[in-house]
Amino acid sequence: xxxxxxxxxxxxxxxxxxxxxxxxxxxxxxxxxxxxxxxxxxxxxxxxxxxxxxxxxxxxxxxxxxxxxxxxxxxxxxxxxxxxxxxxxxxxxxxxxxxxxxxxxxxxxxxxxxxxxxxxxxxxxxxxxxxxxxxxxxxxxxxxxxxxxxxxxxxxxxxxxxxxxxxxxxxxxxxxxxxxxxxxxxxxxxxxxxxxxxxxxxxxxxxxxxxxxxxxxxxxxxxxxxxxxxxxxxxxxxxxxxxxxxxxxxxxxxxxxxxxxxxxxxxxxxxxxxxxxxxxxxxxxxxxxxxxxxxxxxxxxxxxxxxxxxxxxxxxxxxxxxxxxxxxxxxxxxxxxxxxxxxx
Numbered sequence: 001x002x003x004x005x006x007x008x009x010x011x012x013x014x015x016x017x018x019x020x021x022x023x024x025x026x027x028x029x030x031x032x033x034x035x036x037x038x039x040x041x042x043x044x045x046x047x048x049x050x051x052x053x054x055x056x057x058x059x060x061x062x063x064x065x066x067x068x069x070x071x072x073x074x075x076x077x078x079x080x081x082x083x084x085x086x087x088x089x090x091x092x093x094x095x096x097x098x099x100x101x102x103x104x105x106x107x108x109x110x111x112x113x114x115x116x117x118x119x120x121x122x123x124x125x126x127x128x129x130x131x132x133x134x135x136x137x138x139x140x141x142x143x144x145x146x147x148x149x150x151x152x153x154x155x156x157x158x159x160x161x162x163x164x165x166x167x168x169x170x171x172x173x174x175x176x177x178x179x180x181x182x183x184x185x186x187x188x189x190x191x192x193x194x195x196x197x198x199x200x201x202x203x204x205x206x207x208x209x210x211x212x213x214x215x216x217x218x219x220x221x222x223x224x225x226x227x228x229x230x231x232x233x234x235x236x237x238x239x240x241x242x243x244x245x246x247x248x249x250x251x252x253x254x255x256x257x258x259x260x261x262x263x264x265x266x267x268x269x270x271x272x273x274x275x276x277x278x279x280x281x282x283x284x285x286x287x288x289x290x291x292x293x294x295x296x297x298x299x300x301x302x303x304x305x306x307x308x309x310x311x312x313x314x315x316x317x318x319x320x321x322x323x324x325x326x327x328x329x330x331x332x333x334x335x336x337x338x339x340x341x342x343x344x
Contacts, residue, residue: 205240
């Protein structure tokens with residue numbers, strides 16, 4: 001179902017799409033930024049629980065810098081000094097976080113209107129064109145994004161992209177999850193991450209050493225634990241006020257979860273499935289002041305982001321143990337991440 005209200009920065013109406021499944025779960029999306037707005041899950045006691053952070057109105061999304069639910073690209077996460085090189089040529093990207101580029105630049109994919117290609121009761125497909133030189137990246141890129149809501153309360157996100165010049169591509173969704181009924185401090189959630197290594201970063205979020213083992217650190221989530229348990233335990237956390245790190249996944253089999261998150265009361269569970277090499281776990285350290293769904297503002301650490309993709313600054317680190325992030329002409333970029341919400 002499609003409804004239209006208000007107007008976006010290009011002067012045209014916002015297009016809000018609602019998907020529903022047989023079990024009564026409802027998910028909504030907006031074409032501006034191909035943004036995932038809401039995920040309302042029926043609970044066993046007859047209540048409905050909102051699993052995502054979000055704003056009160058579409059226009060409020062223009063007044064926040066947390067990328068709430070947005071599709072980010074052409075390259076998600078950070079690129080050091082906004083510079084990439086290939087075949088002896090250096091490309092200066094458009095910086096938007098100090099000297100660095102974050103989430104594709106100041107006019108990245110989260111700041112664009114995506115075209116609705118098709119939609120049905122449980123599926124919507126968007127498409128976006130990015131021209132050669134957009135935000136400093138080489139090549140014309142065509143990307144297709146499909147959201148599908150399954151009857152088991154899985155929201156699958158499928159990305160496909162092609163380019164006509166070699167270019168790094170890394171697409172993800174920046175949803176923030178809070179599975180509690182009252183959306184309190186998300187550090188009371190339990191988290192399990194199937195990852196044996198994480199990537200330390202400096203105070204600007206830029207990797208400065210290689211991958212490190214999680215053993216004996218606060219980054220060890222191989223067994224479920226409350227996020228607050230080891231919060232700020234390590235210097236690698238303290239430099240960015242908490243968790244904002246990529247974890248190299250141990251198991252990329254699509255049938256096994258890469259991560260699992262449980263509400264504080266244990267009544268709602270999120271399972272994340274992906275074939276991407278890494279997950280960025282962000283504990284919402286800088287969420288304070290972000291407009292909320294209830295017309296107030298969020299506080300720090302009120303939401304958890306689990307973003308699938310390549311390790312940050314991957315275009316400048318071909319030595320890292322993951323597939324090549326550079327998409328070549330004639331190749332097809334394909335990535336699927338599934339978020340399953342289960343009422344316990």
